[in-house]
Amino acid sequence: MYDFLIIGCGFAGSVLAERLADQGKKILIVDKRDHIGGNAYDYYNEEGIMIHKYGPHIFHTNSEEVFKYLSRFTEWRPYEHRVLASVDGQLVPIPINLTTINKLYGSNLSSSEVKEFLASKAEARKPVLTSEDVVINAVGKELYEKFFRGYTKKQWDLDPSDLDASVTARVPTRTNSDDRYFTDIFQAMPKNSYTEMFRKMLSHPNIHIMLNTNYKDIVDMIPHKKLIFTGPIDSYFDFRFGKLPYRSIDFRFETLDQHKYQTSGTINYPTSNLYTRITEFKHLTGQQHLKTAIVYEYPTGEGDPYYPIPRKENQEVYNQYKKLADETPDVYFTGRLGTYKYYNMDQVVAQSLALFRKISKENENDNQ
Ligand code: FAD
Ligand code: UDP
Known part of the structure; x- marks a missing residue:
């Protein structure tokens, strides 16, 4: 029994x-x-590269209790995830930050000037109920279209106006040049x-x-x-x-006969391609290998329930x-x-x- x-x-x-x-x-x-x-x-693929079978998993938490608990079963490798978005033919940091704005608009604004810039673009939404409200309320329509609408439509097959605010609220807006995807106190990989x-x-x-x-x-x-x-x-x-x-994802893996594929762990494609993002595992795992492995994420309505x-x-x-x-x-x-x-x-x-x-x-x- x-x-x-x-x-x-x-x-x-x-x-x-x-x-x-x-x-x-x-x-x-x-x-x-x-x-x-x-x-x-996660496991080593046939070429000996560590990959995550169900898409990139990056550990981050503000909970000391959770971090301490898991630390009984693993040591950690410090890792802070960084993501770039392919927008207007450039690779710029997402979450939107000072660098994103200056690169996109060819400007050299200071942190407080970016704050003013975003405030001038933002359209107040009260109350903030949907994922569209969150972004337009923070950065206005233009940046919403560039970074959020297309990505969200691909990922969820829904317009952001049909999704709870909590979804796009996962991605903040910054006016400093912090380009980490997460700001949690504990960020590490097993x-x-x-x-x-x-x-x-x-x-x-x-x-x-x-x-x-x-x-x-x-x-x-x-x-x-x-x-x-x-x-x-x-x-x-x-x-x-x-x-x-539920939303599912079709993960397509590739092993490439080259040392590195891209300059950051993940690159998002908000307005182009059928996939949402490409992740290169060696950034996450720190593995040294002559080859590299990447994964494309194609969202779909069929398959294992992921989201x-x-x-x-x-x-x-x-x-x-x-x-x-x-x-x-x-x-x-x-x-x-x-x-x-x-x-x-x-x-x-x-x-x-x-x-x-x-x-x-x-x-x-x-x-x-
Ligand atoms: P699961 O890991 O889904 O485990 C449930 C298990 O139940 C499955 O193994 C399933 O096979 C089994 N099961 C279901 N039905 C049956 C049945 N009838 N009989 C027997 N077994 C059954 N979180 C982060 O913190 N950082 C990230 O970077 C991150 N990236 C992610 C990327 C993707 C693409 C996805 C999909 C999720 C990501 N997550 C991330 C979220 C993370 O995967 C989940 O929070 C976590 O794995 C959930 O654990 P769980 O045990 O609740 O569910
Ligand atoms: N999102 C977006 N553009 C981006 C990144 C995120 O529109 O470049 C939106 C999208 O709706 C996504 C949600 O924000 O599903 C949450 O993003 P996150 O990276 O947290 O998704 P996850 O890693 O859980 O798939």
Whole structure:
């Protein structure tokens, strides 16, 4: 009899498996894929270059708790991600910053002059409700068209006016020359690999791992007290309230017979091409190799569910599933798919650590 059957070997499931096993609980963790790590899985391709199977994953967090927790399972390589956007025939920093404006407009403005420039272009939107509002409110229509509208349409197959503000709000606007994609306190990549970090998390005598297995095929045969589900919540309930929409990505990898391909980790293509961005892994991993590997991201409606789509009508459907989930005894939902939240890795770790505390409290109460 397992204490917990956990569905999904990504961050959401692995954190809970590790924490609960450490408390003496017996765990079976199951994934339908042939590997652990969920979407953070990385491996050496046939040419020996470390690649991320599900697109570029860059770790960043402001949470000391999350960083300290993961540091038990990996050493780190400091890495600050930088992204350029191909706009008007030039490569300029995104998030839009002082350098972006001066390069695009051939100017030499100071930080305070850029602030004035952007204020003169911005069109106040009150309230700021959509992803279009966020950008136009900050930088006006022209820069919105250059950097956001086309990229967002490709990524989500929606106009930014049909997406929640939270989506483009992930990308700030700056008037200084900070060209880092993230400004979090902790920014680093696992020194060896994400997969090795997961291997360490899951290597505990109380944790059994079962891969290549859809949980539906085994759930009735495996005696367990409680279940933790990190797959798509709508699939758990057999789509009873309808399908929650997700965006997927077709990742196209190339290995090139050259040392370097591009000058920054990622280059975004907001207005040209069918792909949104190209990432070169060696920037992220620091690997030395004579060849290099890149990935193109082609967004699509078909395929694995990667991105929950943040908009009101989807949230309303999710709320119905959430209510049902709350009423379902001995089953917990967590993770990007389990709670239909556009979460980064660190947010998923924090969410699972919080769920662990909740479960521990319930256990304490049961034992009293
Ligand atoms: P997942 O990693 O998706 O794990 C869920 C697991 O459940 C999967 O392995 C799946 O196979 C399994 N599963 C589902 N259904 C079943 C079933 N029926 N039976 C058995 N198993 C099942 N975050 C960052 O912080 N930084 C980044 O740079 C970053 N880049 C990203 C780039 C892309 C292209 C994508 C898609 C995401 C990115 N993320 C990034 C987000 C990050 O991937 C997620 O936050 C994190 O991996 C979510 O972990 P999870 O465990 O919730 O879900
Ligand atoms: N975005 C954009 N242009 C860019 C970068 C981002 O329009 O050059 C928008 C787009 O809608 C994207 C969202 O901002 O989906 C969030 O970007 P982020 O880089 O955080 O996406 P992720 O890495 O999660 O795919």
